[in-house]
Amino acid sequence: MVKYPHRIIRKQTPTVNKEATVNFANRGMSFESAINATNDFYLSRKIAVIHKKPTPVQIVKVDYPKRSRAKIVEAYFRQASTTDYSGVYKGHYIDFEAKETRQKTSMPMKNFHAHQIEHMANVLEQDGICFVLLHFSTLKETYLLPAADLITFYQKDLGSKSMPLDYIKKRGFEIGAGAYPQVPYLDIIEKNLLGGEK
Amino acid sequence: MVKYPHRIIRKQTPTVNKEATVNFANRGMSFESAINATNDFYLSRKIAVIHKKPTPVQIVKVDYPKRSRAKIVEAYFRQASTTDYSGVYKGHYIDFEAKETRQKTSMPMKNFHAHQIEHMANVLEQDGICFVLLHFSTLKETYLLPAADLITFYQKDLGSKSMPLDYIKKRGFEIGAGAYPQVPYLDIIEKNLLGGEK
Numbered sequence: 001m002v003k004y005p006h007r008i009i010r011k012q013t014p015t016v017n018k019e020a021t022v023n024f025a026n027r028g029m030s031f032e033s034a035i036n037a038t039n040d041f042y043l044s045r046k047i048a049v050i051h052k053k054p055t056p057v058q059i060v061k062v063d064y065p066k067r068s069r070a071k072i073v074e075a076y077f078r079q080a081s082t083t084d085y086s087g088v089y090k091g092h093y094i095d096f097e098a099k100e101t102r103q104k105t106s107m108p109m110k111n112f113h114a115h116q117i118e119h120m121a122n123v124l125e126q127d128g129i130c131f132v133l134l135h136f137s138t139l140k141e142t143y144l145l146p147a148a149d150l151i152t153f154y155q156k157d158l159g160s161k162s163m164p165l166d167y168i169k170k171r172g173f174e175i176g177a178g179a180y181p182q183v184p185y186l187d188i189i190e191k192n193l194l195g196g197e198k
Numbered sequence: 199m200v201k202y203p204h205r206i207i208r209k210q211t212p213t214v215n216k217e218a219t220v221n222f223a224n225r226g227m228s229f230e231s232a233i234n235a236t237n238d239f240y241l242s243r244k245i246a247v248i249h250k251k252p253t254p255v256q257i258v259k260v261d262y263p264k265r266s267r268a269k270i271v272e273a274y275f276r277q278a279s280t281t282d283y284s285g286v287y288k289g290h291y292i293d294f295e296a297k298e299t300r301q302k303t304s305m306p307m308k309n310f311h312a313h314q315i316e317h318m319a320n321v322l323e324q325d326g327i328c329f330v331l332l333h334f335s336t337l338k339e340t341y342l343l344p345a346a347d348l349i350t351f352y353q354k355d356l357g358s359k360s361m362p363l364d365y366i367k368k369r370g371f372e373i374g375a376g377a378y379p380q381v382p383y384l385d386i387i388e389k390n391l392l393g394g395e396k
Contacts, residue, residue: 043320046323046324048324049320049321049326051279051280053251053252054251054252054253054254054255054276055255055257056252057253057255057257057270057273059253059255069274069275070274070275072270072272072273072274072275073272074269074271075255075269075273076269076270077270082249086285088291088325089324090325091290091325091326092291093285093286093289093290123247123286125244125247126244126246126247126287126289127286127289128247128289
């Protein structure tokens with residue numbers, strides 16, 4: 001007669017129960033899709049307005065066929081000079097980058113370019129809320145690491161090829177794998193980065 | 199013996215002196231370039247971090263030639279679902295769209311898509327600072343119109359093909375043509391939209 005299995009499980013284990021929750025990866029969803037779905041959820045519930053920026057492309061040649069729309073026939077990918085996601089939550093500027101790795105003990109630092117680190121520092125200086133979402137796909141664990149901690153690591157350990165998971169665990173926050181929304185990162189922002197403001 | 203001509207002119211005419219100031223158009227600069235240069239100025243002086251989003255492109259086919267970088271060989275322009283510019287100023291989320299017309303008495307409303315109007319309404323609901331920069335190239339006049347006033351006009355006059363300059367002058371703020379930065383829109387935000395906050 002277990003009528004509300006979720007409620008019972010949550011009472012017994014107040015921390016995240018990885019076996020019981022439905023992880024987005026279990027449902028064949030990529031980390032990027034899971035973040036996009038989360039942002040769609042936030043938008044539809046009027047919780048926040050956060051979008052992924054379009055992929056930066058350098059357009060070289062465009063054809064304008066008659067009776068047909070313009071066709072780009074030569075273009076190249078450009079390196080992003082900012083982060084991938086930005087938007088607004090209760091008036092606050094939100095800015096983040098998302099990275100994924102299959103490694104189990106660290107996040108490769110080659111994922112972060114100098115331009116992006118500089119952009120994050122600029123955002124922090126303007127009192128924006130800036131962070132990275134780090135997904136360890138093999139472990140099925142996702143963390144929110146404040147940009148300040150990423151920058152500290154980057155500046156101190158410029159030579160290191162990867163950021164240890166231990167450092168991320170110590171400075172960051174684990175994001176429970178929610179069924180819906182898939183990556184509820186705003187819970188962390190609300191509880192830990194807005195200074196108790198409601 | 200006019201040693202400080204700018205200071206003397208400003209004393210005599212506290213309002214914008216269109217003849218005396220160097221307009222970006224006089225220097226062959228497009229409105230978009232002028233806004234980008236303004237954002238570069240704000241970034242370099244650590245006043246704000248505001249970027250133009252990349253043009254949204256739907257990528258259909260990519261070639262991966264050997265010993266050469268990936269080449270996009272078929273892609274199409276997509277309609278933007280948000281506005282063109284966004285960023286952070288003193289912690290506040292800033293979001294705007296820029297439009298230009300050669301007309302002298304009104305701004306064509308076909309410049310604004312339903313998706314963009316909806317995005318602006320969403321941003322306002324999250325307490326973001328949202329507006330449009332409207333440039334009348336023949337008149338050499340530029341206005342900042344708060345998004346709330348654009349939305350009001352859009353909803354009330356859904357049938358109208360254009361928004362009268364009179365309406366823009368009444369609800370908006372003229373932006374003086376500064377030599378540097380070229381389109382100093384944050385002055386208007388600071389004075390009029392931040393509620394006297396410093």
